[in-house]
Amino acid sequence: MNASRTLATAARVLRQLRHDPRTIALLLVVPCLMLFLLRFVYDGSPQVFDNIGASLLGIFPLITMFLVTSIATLRERTSGTLERLLAMPLAKGDLIAGYALAFGALAIVQSAIATGLALWFLGLDVIGSPWLLLLVALLDALLGTALGLFVSAFAASEFQAVQFMPAVIFPQLVLCGLLTPREKMQPVLEGISNVLPMSYAVDGMNEVLRHTDMTTAFVRDALIVAGCALLVLGLGAATLRRRTA
Amino acid sequence: MMNYESTRTDPPETTREEPAVRAEGLSVVRGARQVLRDLRFTVPHGQITGLLGPSGCGKTTLMRSIVGTQAKVSGTLEVLGRPAGDASLRSRIGYVTQDPSVYDDLTIRQNLHYFAAILDPGRAAAERRHDNVTRAIADVDLTSHADALAGNLSGGQRSRVSLAVALLGTPELLVLDEPTVGLDPVLRRDLWNLFHRIADERGATLLVSSHVMDEAERCHRLLLMRDGEILADDTPEALRTSTRTDTVEAAFLHLVDQAAATGIRKETVR
Numbered sequence: 001m002n003a004s005r006t007l008a009t010a011a012r013v014l015r016q017l018r019h020d021p022r023t024i025a026l027l028l029v030v031p032c033l034m035l036f037l038l039r040f041v042y043d044g045s046p047q048v049f050d051n052i053g054a055s056l057l058g059i060f061p062l063i064t065m066f067l068v069t070s071i072a073t074l075r076e077r078t079s080g081t082l083e084r085l086l087a088m089p090l091a092k093g094d095l096i097a098g099y100a101l102a103f104g105a106l107a108i109v110q111s112a113i114a115t116g117l118a119l120w121f122l123g124l125d126v127i128g129s130p131w132l133l134l135l136v137a138l139l140d141a142l143l144g145t146a147l148g149l150f151v152s153a154f155a156a157s158e159f160q161a162v163q164f165m166p167a168v169i170f171p172q173l174v175l176c177g178l179l180t181p182r183e184k185m186q187p188v189l190e191g192i193s194n195v196l197p198m199s200y201a202v203d204g205m206n207e208v209l210r211h212t213d214m215t216t217a218f219v220r221d222a223l224i225v226a227g228c229a230l231l232v233l234g235l236g237a238a239t240l241r242r243r244t245a
Numbered sequence: 246m247m248n249y250e251s252t253r254t255d256p257p258e259t260t261r262e263e264p265a266v267r268a269e270g271l272s273v274v275r276g277a278r279q280v281l282r283d284l285r286f287t288v289p290h291g292q293i294t295g296l297l298g299p300s301g302c303g304k305t306t307l308m309r310s311i312v313g314t315q316a317k318v319s320g321t322l323e324v325l326g327r328p329a330g331d332a333s334l335r336s337r338i339g340y341v342t343q344d345p346s347v348y349d350d351l352t353i354r355q356n357l358h359y360f361a362a363i364l365d366p367g368r369a370a371a372e373r374r375h376d377n378v379t380r381a382i383a384d385v386d387l388t389s390h391a392d393a394l395a396g397n398l399s400g401g402q403r404s405r406v407s408l409a410v411a412l413l414g415t416p417e418l419l420v421l422d423e424p425t426v427g428l429d430p431v432l433r434r435d436l437w438n439l440f441h442r443i444a445d446e447r448g449a450t451l452l453v454s455s456h457v458m459d460e461a462e463r464c465h466r467l468l469l470m471r472d473g474e475i476l477a478d479d480t481p482e483a484l485r486t487s488t489r490t491d492t493v494e495a496a497f498l499h500l501v502d503q504a505a506a507t508g509i510r511k512e513t514v515r
Contacts, residue, residue, distance in 0.1 A: 008362035012351070015359075019350045019394065080346030084410070087312050089335040090363045243316040243330065245275050 001093040009090075009098025013072070014105065027068070027106065031060040031114040039122040046123065050209060053124045055178045057115055057133055058205040061107040061141035062198060063169055069103055069148030070161045077152065086242045096237055100145050107141030108134070128208035132218065136204045139225045143197055146232035153239030172198035177206075197228035263326060265290045265418055265450035266311055270320035273306050280306045282473045283320070288452055288466075293444050295464030296454040297497065303473040304454040305343060308420050311452065312340045325417060336364055339411030343422040345403040346410075349396030353387055353406050354378065356395055357413060364414040381409040384439055386432075401428045408436075412443070419443065419451045425460065437463045458494035469497055476500045 017024055035053060042049040076082040085095060115133050118124040126133065151168060155161035175185070175193040182193045193199045204221035211218070266288035273281040280303045288294045296304050309315035310322060313330025322329040325337055347356045361374040382391050385405040390398065395406055408424055421440075425433045437460070443449050444465075453464065461467055462481055469477040469484075477484055477500055481493050488496040 002366055004366035004368070005363055008359060008366065012348070012355070012359040015355055016348060016350045079349070080342045080344055081348060083314055083342065084340065084346045084360075085363065087314055087335060087338070087340050088360070088363050089332070241316070243314055245316045 001091045001097070005090055005094040006097045006101065009095055010101035010105075013099055013102035016072075017102075017106070023068075024106075027064055028110055028113055031056075031064070031110060032117050034060070035114060035118050035122060035124075046125070049122075050125045051206070052178065053118050053122070054126060054133070054205045054209040055176070055202045057111065057118060058136050058140045058201040059173065059176070059178070059198065060114060061111055061137045062144040062147075062201060063165070064110065065103050065107055065141045065144030066148040066169060067162075067165055068106075069099060069145045070152045070155065070164060071148075071158060073099070073149050073152040074155055074158060074161045078157075082240070083244070086240065092237045092240045095240065096149065096233055099149065100142060100233065103145045104138060104141055107138055107144075111137035111141070126209050127212050128210075128214075132208045132214065133205065136201065136208065136222060136225070139204075139222060139229065140198075140201045142229040143201065143225055143232070146229045146236060149236035150232050150239065153236070169198075172196045175199065176202045178202060197225055200224040200228075263290070264288055265325060266452070267323045268321065271307075271310065271322050272319045273303075273310055273315060274317045274319075275306065280473050281310070284475055286468055286475055286478050288450060288468075290450050291444060291448045292465035293440055293451045293453060293463070294466045294468060295461050296452060296468050296470065297458065297461050297493070298456065298470030298476075300456050302470045304456075304470060305422055307470070308340070308422050308452065308454060311418075312338055312420055314340075336414055337417045339414065339416035339419045341404075341408050341411045341419075341421045341424055343426070345395075345400075345407035347395045347403060347406045350394065352392050352394055353382060353398075353409075354391045356406060357381055357409060360410045361413050377413050377415075381412045384412050385409045386435060401432065404428070405432075405436075415447060415449075417449055419449055421451065421453045423454055423456070425455065425457070433460075458492070458497060461493035467493065469500060471501055471504065476504060 035056065038052060038056070039049055042052070086092075111134055115130055115137070119126060119130055147168060151164040152161060155164060175182070175189060175196055176198040177193070182190050182199060185193065200221040204218055204225065207215050207218035207221060264287035268287070269285050271281060271284040272279060284307070296307065298304055306315060310318045311324055311329055313334065318329070324334055327334055348359070351359070357378040358374065361378050365374055365377070382388050385408050387402065387405055387409065390402065395403055398406065404424065404427070408421070411419060411421070425436055428436065440451055440453065444451055455461070464481065466480055467477065467484060468475055476497070479487070484493060484496045485491065488499040490496045490499055
């Protein structure tokens with residue numbers, strides 16, 4: 001791997017985004033809009049908003065980065081630019097790290113705006129440090145990028161890529177503890193939720209919500225999300241083939 | 246990371262006598278179909294070799310094999326003295342796919358700057374990269390459009406951007422898959438002049454595919470392909486002389502008829 005090539009790739013991905021201001025606006029505004037909406041949906045029960053709001057701060061970056069990455073890498077595969085890059089002296093790790101860096105940077109901006117809005121304007125009551133919220137959001141964004149990269153290998157078209165969103169994300173959304181605490185689910189479902197990475201993303205957010213310090217549970221959750229992201233990135237790298245039929 | 250880097254040290258100096266590409270018993274299978282059948286040919290150094298044949302005859306598969314992006318290749322295929330697909334070849338070969346492979350949401354200059362940074366990375370090379378990019382854009386006559394988005398260009402302009410990317414690293418071997426399709430006659434002439442300039446001045450080897458036979462006359466050598474086999478490997482003049490025809494197109498048709506006739510004869514003998 002080569003740092004210059006990784007950075008060049010990240011800069012290129014961001015430059016592509018810059019020519020698409022509407023996508024950037026949607027990425028930044030939609031999470032804020034959802035938080036705003038929820039704040040007033042749960043107008044009578046601010047505690048519910050605290051729970052759901054904190055969880056959503058972790059879930060938004062995961063979902064948006066999943067979508068953006070799966071479409072971006074699918075386009076790279078179908079436009080022939082991936083074949084061209086892999087015929088050049090570019091390591092697969094450079095390409096993947098470049099994407100992760102670019103979308104990670106975007107996720108930081110997105111999460112910073114959403115977290116700021118939630119904490120200081122919508123009255124989200126978080127006991128822990130907002131920096132820890134940002135850290136989890138960034139790890140979630142990496143996980144989303146990794147999952148998106150991985151599933152794009154199995155999508156032959158944009159139609160299919162978009163359908164992977166409900167297939168990969170929705171089950172995790174239902175089982176991650178957003179709707180009801182995981183330990184109150186049917187034991188089989190709780191078992192399944194224990195092996196899904198989004199569960200730990202939400203658990204991590206809830207730790208920050210309830211504790212002033214970095215708890216061991218928080219560290220464990222953060223490490224699990226980061227580990228899953230790296231594992232899936234590795235799997236994603238394996239789907240990038242220099243030689244194809 | 247996961248790319249297979251070559252463990253060998255310095256690339257051996259390729260001598261002038263050694264061909265740029267040498268194939269023996271080269272076969273490629275795609276799905277259940279054998280696309281290339283036991284090919285044997287060479288592409289000489291520093292010349293323009295035309296790869297001609299009807300669409301679907303295996304030209305692109307052959308080019309992808311040489312570049313090292315084709316899976317399921319068997320037989321011997323040496324490119325610039327190395328086995329095809331060797332990691333050390335990636336910076337020495339320029340490849341232009343049939344469909345332009347550029348980023349539509351970047352300008353021409355941004356596209357080229359990115360690919361230049363992959364070929365020649367690092368801050369120290371920034372000035373050289375800038376010069377290479379400016380020269381490549383001028384080579385394909387797009388200087389006046391350099392800051393236009395690739396997605397807003399016409400089809401012919403986009404394929405020229407794709408060609409400019411391949412010209413960036415002063416490659417020793419240029420593999421061009423139908424680079425002149427859909428271009429007007431003036432531009433086609435200019436591009437062929439450019440190809441000759443690249444071969445003459447930079448000593449590069451070019452392998453150019455086309456299904457337009459009149460372009461064959463502009464090549465130093467020709468490989469005529471049909472149905473995954475090579476019908477002829479010769480200079481345009483020699484082909485015309487040996488088939489007693491006036492044009493390469495007529496020579497090609499003559500060879501196809503001949504091949505069909507021997508095919509029928511073989512079957513009746515069996």
